[in-house]
Every structure is written in structure tokens, then in C-alpha cells.
Amino acid sequence: MITRKIVHVLSHNVVMAKLSTGKNSIVFGKGIGFKRTPGMKLDESEISQEFLIHTSEVLEHYEQVLSAVDSKIIGVTEEVIAFAQGQLEGEFSETIHAALVDHINFAVERTKRGIAITNPFAYEIQHLYSEEYDIAKRAVVFLNTQLDVVLPDDEIAFLAMHFHASRTKSRTVDSLELVRLVSQVIEEARAIGIFFESSFSTIRFISHLKSLIDRVRKQKTIHNPLLSKIKEEYTVSYEKAKHLSEAIEKRLHQPVAEDEIGFLTLHIERFNVHHA
Structure with a gap:
């Protein structure tokens, strides 16, 4: 039986774990990170979703992001990924974790400094990837509430692109x-x-x-x-x-x-x- 130990607590509902197989994963579950510390064991019954990190390169990139970005942004972004993965068919590429945390962190920083980045292809993205766009719309509302920001509407298209690229395993x-x-x-x-x-x-x-x-x-x-x-x-x-x-x-x-x-x-x- 595979066992899991907490490596990082990312939010009340998200932790990063080390599996007895040697792999790392990002684990979701209601209250899974609440009052938990690294080293604690996870019970399988607590897990609602799990994303395995297969390559050391992806793990390294994610570890860099963890050390550079506010843990609240990481936790909320991971909840967005879990939500999107649950709504869209096909398994997401493991590269979405670091890429989206990175993107949302910059988006929040820019918004707080009053710098607006427009997406010149928002109209086309909305029609080309309508499924991803609808999920991204709900994700932006969630991000705004959780992070106390007002991200511009153009962010919806940026997120939709991330979801699409990750879903098709294509490069953005x-x-x-x-x-x-x-x-x-x-x-x-x-x-x-x-x-x-x-x-x-x-x-x-x-x-x-x-x-x-x-x-x-x-x-x-x-x-x-x-x-x-x-x-x-x-x-x-x-x-x-x-x-x-x-x-x-x-x-x-x-x-x-x-x-x-x-x-x-x-x-x-x-x-x-x-x-x-």
C-alpha cells in the first residue's frame, strides 16, 4: 500500500506530499492541510484529487516557485487547477502547476501596482476555447475573492490558454x-x-x-x-x-x-x- 507524508502545506485544502514510491504529488482534500505540518502522514480517505509530479525537472521548477511565491497564492492557484481539472476532460500536464502559479503571482502583482496587461486575442480565445474560457471565468471570480484583488477581464483569456495548453499537452x-x-x-x-x-x-x-x-x-x-x-x-x-x-x-x-x-x-x- 502506498503511503504519503506531507512535504509542504499549501492551504487548508492543498498539500504537497512525498509518496512511499519516491514520487511527489500535489494532494487535494477538504481541510487536508488544516493544522498539519510537514512530516505528518496522510490518510487515503482524506484525498479527493491527486496530481503526480513525474519528472525531477518539473519538481525542481515547482520547488523554486514555492520558495519565491506567497503560499496563499500557491494554495489558491492549486485549488483553481483542481477545479478546472475536475470540469474539463483529459488529464492536465504536470507543467501547469508551476506555470500557473507563476502567471497568477505576476497577475496579482501587476494588478496591485495598477499595471493592466491586455490580451489582444481575448475575443478569439473566447470562441476557440469556449469550454476553457467558461471555467477560467469562474476561476477569476474565485481568485478575486480569495486574494482580495480585482483581476482584469483579460485574465480570463490568459487562464483559458493555460488550461487549453495543459489539457492538450501542447506548448502554449x-x-x-x-x-x-x-x-x-x-x-x-x-x-x-x-x-x-x-x-x-x-x-x-x-x-x-x-x-x-x-x-x-x-x-x-x-x-x-x-x-x-x-x-x-x-x-x-x-x-x-x-x-x-x-x-x-x-x-x-x-x-x-x-x-x-x-x-x-x-x-x-x-x-x-x-x-x-
Whole structure:
């Protein structure tokens, strides 16, 4: 049977433990850290969630964060991670612990000093990663209450990005690259007269863009049996779709198939209909 000893008490509900297997973990449970000190044993019945730290590199990074950041921020951040992990499918990458503590610590510091950092991709992130965004929204409310701060709304998008990158085990850089490209295409679309509003069509359009970019990167395409009919009936929208496809080609250095331009045309046509 695996036993656990407390290494650090992070909050009333979060502790860091050393397992008899030699691994370290971050352990959650209601009141698990209350009146506890390092060295004390944990009972399995107290544990509601546990995140194992597998690599020494991640452990080292986390130990550095522990020594540099206020323990209250660490504890509250870990509660946010546990909440998000419980709501979102798929196991989080172990790197989220140090990364998110680091991020939230800076965000709190900046807010207290009156320095606002805006997220230029907040709109795109909200639509691309709507599930993570909803969880992040609730997380920011929790952080504000627990840490007695008023974090800017742009923080929601930053947290959503962390959740997404950790959930897909992708690097935040890759996720951000996709967000940047989607953002560019939307700017280009606005410039050629496509109107975006907070509607289902916008969500569908952004979701379609994400899939299209993914297919172009993997050099895959879906056959469009209605292509000639689309080109004939929606000439204006087709020209706009071609224009946006060129912007994607320029960034990815990959061609966008004509079938894909046809599908994009249908999405653009929806906006034209709504604003006719």
C-alpha cells in the first residue's frame, strides 16, 4: 500500500506530499492541510484529487516557485487547477502547476501596482476555447475573492490558454500561434466587410477556421461535392473566401484546396444573409 507524508502545506485544502514510491504529488482534500505540518502522514480517505509530479525537472521548477511565491497564492492557484481539472476532460500536464502559479503571482502583482496587461486575442480565445474560457471565468471570480484583488477581464483569456495548453499537452506557443492566425484572418475578414457579432454564426466560423487551419497544416482536405454550385451562386462570398485563404496560405506556406475555399464561402455567406 502506498503511503504519503506531507512535504509542504499549501492551504487548508492543498498539500504537497512525498509518496512511499519516491514520487511527489500535489494532494487535494477538504481541510487536508488544516493544522498539519510537514512530516505528518496522510490518510487515503482524506484525498479527493491527486496530481503526480513525474519528472525531477518539473519538481525542481515547482520547488523554486514555492520558495519565491506567497503560499496563499500557491494554495489558491492549486485549488483553481483542481477545479478546472475536475470540469474539463483529459488529464492536465504536470507543467501547469508551476506555470500557473507563476502567471497568477505576476497577475496579482501587476494588478496591485495598477499595471493592466491586455490580451489582444481575448475575443478569439473566447470562441476557440469556449469550454476553457467558461471555467477560467469562474476561476477569476474565485481568485478575486480569495486574494482580495480585482483581476482584469483579460485574465480570463490568459487562464483559458493555460488550461487549453495543459489539457492538450501542447506548448502554449503552439496554441498561441493558432490564435494569432485566427485573429489575423478575422481582422482581414473585417477589413473586407464581414461583420462579426457575438452570434452562433461567429462561433461556427471561428471553429471552422480552426479545423481548416489544422487540415491545411496536415495537408488533408475534405471533398466538397457542391463546389461548382457554390462558386456559381455565391460569387461575392467566394471571392472573399479566396482572399482569406490567401492570408492563411501566406502564414502556413501551404496551399488551401479549392474545396476548402468552397466551405469557407458558405460560412461567409451566412454573415452576408444576416446583414443584408
